[in-house]
Amino acid sequence: MAVIGRAMEALDVGGGGWWWQRRRRRAHVIRVRTAWVRAGLIVRYGPVGVVCHGLRPRRTYGRGVFGAAGIAGDALAFEGQGSGAFNARVALEQVQRLSLVTIALPASCRARALAVHYDSPDGWRVAVLSGEGVPELAEALSGASALPLHDAGEGRDDFGPARATRMIQDIYGEWTPDHEGALYLAPDRLLFEWREAIPLGAMARLDVYHGSGGRRMGALLRVEYAAPDGARLAAGFLVDHAGRWAEAIVRRADLPLAVHEGRKRKES
Numbered sequence: 001m002a003v004i005g006r007a008m009e010a011l012d013v014g015g016g017g018w019w020w021q022r023r024r025r026r027a028h029v030i031r032v033r034t035a036w037v038r039a040g041l042i043v044r045y046g047p048v049g050v051v052c053h054g055l056r057p058r059r060t061y062g063r064g065v066f067g068a069a070g071i072a073g074d075a076l077a078f079e080g081q082g083s084g085a086f087n088a089r090v091a092l093e094q095v096q097r098l099s100l101v102t103i104a105l106p107a108s109c110r111a112r113a114l115a116v117h118y119d120s121p122d123g124w125r126v127a128v129l130s131g132e133g134v135p136e137l138a139e140a141l142s143g144a145s146a147l148p149l150h151d152a153g154e155g156r157d158d159f160g161p162a163r164a165t166r167m168i169q170d171i172y173g174e175w176t177p178d179h180e181g182a183l184y185l186a187p188d189r190l191l192f193e194w195r196e197a198i199p200l201g202a203m204a205r206l207d208v209y210h211g212s213g214g215r216r217m218g219a220l221l222r223v224e225y226a227a228p229d230g231a232r233l234a235a236g237f238l239v240d241h242a243g244r245w246a247e248a249i250v251r252r253a254d255l256p257l258a259v260h261e262g263r264k265r266k267e268s
Contacts, residue, residue, distance in 0.1 A: 025049050025066055028081040032068035036077075045140035046070025048133030052078050052086040053103065053113070056194075057126040057158055057184060060104040069129060069137060071144050076116065078127070088127060092145045094118040097187055099150045099157050100138060103128060114138045115158070117186060123194030124186060126158070150187070159185035159248035166192055167220060167236035175220060175236055183237055185248055190223065198235060200253040202226045206246045208261045221245050 029049050036043050047070030053061040067080035067087075076090045097117040102110055113130040114137065129137070142149040150157060164183035167175045181193035189197045207222035219242035224234045239245060246259040 025081065028066075029068040032079050033070070036070075036072045041072040044071040044073075044144060046133070046137060047072075047077070047079075048131075048137055050078075050129045050131035050133055050137065052080065052088075053128040053130065055086055055088060055125045055127050057115075057128070057161060059160070060106075061128060063106060064128075064130070069133075071140060076127075076141060078129070086127075090116065090118050090120075090125075090127065094120060095141070095145045095147060097150065098138060098142055098145070098147050099152055099187065100135075101128075101152045101156045102154050103130070103156070114141075115156075116141070124184070124191050124197075125194075126186075157187045157252070159245065159252075162239055162241075164192070164237045164239035167238055169234065169236060177238070183239055183245070185245065185252065187252060190249065192235075192237065198223055198225050200249065201255065203249070203253060203255065203257060204232070206249060206257055206259045208242045208246050208259060210261065219243065223249075 026049070029047055032047050033043060036047075047068035049066065050069045051064040051066050052069070053064035065080040065083045065086050067078050069076065069078045071077070071092075074092050076088075076092065076095070078086060078088050080087055095116060095118045099115045099117070101113055101115050103113045105111055111130045112134065113128050114134045116127040116129070118125050118127070138149055161182045161184035163180060165180045166178040168178045169175050184191045184194070188201075189199050191197050202225040203223060204226060205224040207224075209220040209222065211219060219239070221237045221239055221242040222234055223237075224232065227233050243259070243261070250257050250259060
């Protein structure tokens with residue numbers, strides 16, 4: 001009961017308003033199901049009431065938007081109540097990974113959630129859903145997509161995102177800034193700007209080069225990896241706490257990766 005109370009507080013729901021809120025939410029779920037049926041969709045599961053906390057990963061999540069989520073036709077669909085900010089229809093063939101995770105919410109609360117990783121025309125996305133209906137939705141989605149359901153326990157199986165600067169190394173070994181963007185470690189790949197991906201299985205070596213800011217700031221994360229044609233390539237990212245990024249990659253990669261640390265240097 002204490003967990004439910006903290007979750008209600010995080011969602012700014014309490015007192016007599018909770019009963020009225022549940023009634024309005026139940027009506028929304030029924031309306032969405034009716035609309036799907038009238039549209040000729042085959043409703044394979046749900047919908048059920050959940051809270052969507054966004055379609056991009058975050059270190060901490062906001063209150064989110066309540067809505068109805070289910071499997072309609074060959075897609076996972078979400079329709080928010082009062083806000084369409086996170087409305088989405090994700091084809092099952094786009095879904096790459098399903099994970100039960102624990103996320104941080106406002107007011108120092110934490111909640112179990114379903115993270116749906118999928119590849120869209122707009123880049124890598126992660127829909128994060130919480131609520132009472134999530135466990136059953138997760139199982140149904142796993143069956144419909146033929147993907148295993150992973151469980152990260154009391155943590156998450158990703159890392160970031162954070163602002164980073166992609167670095168380019170010239171033939172003389174000098175690193176120069178290319179452009180800034182979001183760096184994100186998905187469960188199976190390192191992504192820059194949600195599109196440029198380095199699979200964890202292709203990584204061969206990690207280096208962390210510390211600049212004048214010491215171990216915490218201004219460090220270069222160098223990732224050496226094999227291209228699809230077998231060529232050995234290297235990518236560099238100037239990011240805060242680069243050592244933590246390297247450690248997170250090692251934890252998630254199913255390879256004996258070692259992290260080499262030192263000062264920034266030229267390469268021969």
